[in-house]
């Protein structure tokens with residue numbers, strides 16, 4: 001096990017290239033199960049979630065080849081192997097194996113997913129959707145058993161706007177008989193990306209990216225080649241970093257329209273942002289103004305950028321309020337930021353940040369992926385050395401982090417944990 005060491009307080013400058021989107025990749029890879037011939041996905045990020053999904057596809061009989069950032073999956077010999085335990089618990093998106101395997105094999109056994117601990121993360125809307133399509137579902141000792149004699153199209157209204165449920169229902173419905181209509185669907189760009197792949201595989205989907213998606217089931221799907229969209233959360237993380245410490249940071253391979261809510265908030269703080277077709281230039285001024293943010297479903301401010309943004313707000317003059325309406329308990333990074341001298345209070349679903357404060361280097365632990373992002377940003381803002389443990393979380397979502405940060409002029413490196421640190425981590 002390793003920790004990330006950061007020598008903070010130095011300005012950052014230069015260009016950073018954004019990788020393919022984690023939250024697309026983790027749905028596109030399971031979607032390949034639905035095809036009857038090889039599917040190639042280009043531009044995949046080098047993250048552990050992708051590695052684990054590759055292993056899971058191999059466990060069910062797929063042949064997977066990875067070269068550079070391209071993955072080719074031959075799904076022809078796959079079978080509906082039960083996956084009640086093991087790697088499915090290491091990531092959230094293993095739930096997409098349910099929709100994809102139900103669509104192709106009409107049966108699946110998948111353990112309940114893992115992923116970031118952000119408070120309760122039920123999957124009742126996924127189950128409701130599968131049941132509406134005609135599946136019988138039971139939960140036996142933490143594994144979901146799904147079976148259907150036949151999947152039939154249905155009208156499904158989601159009680160909560162859910163990215164995962166929208167994609168999972170789409171995955172099953174492309175192989176159902178007749179028309180499925182998903183109402184109150186999520187509108188995140190990753191949903192459009194998955195719908196684009198499925199359409200290229202021969203599926204009939206209309207309305208992805210709006211709150212009503214219509215799917216006409218087909219008898220079979222075929223292989224194709226697909227290029228993944230850029231990761232708006234990774235791009236947003238580097239924009240926040242550019243605002244905090246940048247003396248001119250160019251973020252390359254980004255779709256600026258995916259980040260309008262973040263761009264608006266950064267401009268409100270006084271950050272200078274210029275956006276082009278697929279690039280955003282960020283220049284962080286020395287004086288930042290406090291702002292309030294409220295996370296919302298897309299196109300609102302993304303919950304996945306709430307934690308990194310909180311780190312930036314420690315530098316802003318005045319009092320800022322951050323409210324997370326999606327995950328009311330997504331504040332595990334706050335105690336760690338306090339260790340670094342931040343002045344933050346948590347009240348219910350909100351964090352109140354008082355600034356400006358000069359952060360100090362400290363030993364901190366990432367409790368989840370974006371808490372990790374908040375901490376490496378804080379480490380780069382702080383005076384002195386910061387050590388971040390919990391890198392397994394950060395490695396789920398940030399491709400080549402050390403190389404990208406050092407490419408901007410940071411001094412960041414990974415170091416093996418000492419025996420004493422390993423013991424301490426086990427006990428906390």
Ligand SMILES: CC(=O)N[C@H]1[C@@H](OP(=O)(O)OP(=O)(O)OC[C@H]2O[C@@H](n3ccc(=O)[nH]c3=O)[C@H](O)[C@@H]2O)O[C@H](CO)[C@@H](O)[C@@H]1O
Nearest residue numbers: 023092093120121122123124125126160162163164165326
């Ligand atoms: C792999 C992936 O894409 N992860 C993203 C996805 O997670 P994920 O798809 O799991 O998140 P959802 O959009 O489903 O969750 C949104 C809200 O709905 C609730 N809910 C969800 C499903 C359900 O069946 N019942 C229910 O009550 C959740 O607890 C949460 O409060 O969207 C989240 C919200 O943008 C992001 O933080 C995650 O990065």
Ligand SMILES: C=C(OP(=O)(O)O)C(=O)O
Nearest residue numbers: 092093115116304369370
């Ligand atoms: C919460 C996240 O991921 P996951 O849903 O995969 O846990 C995230 O990417 O910030």
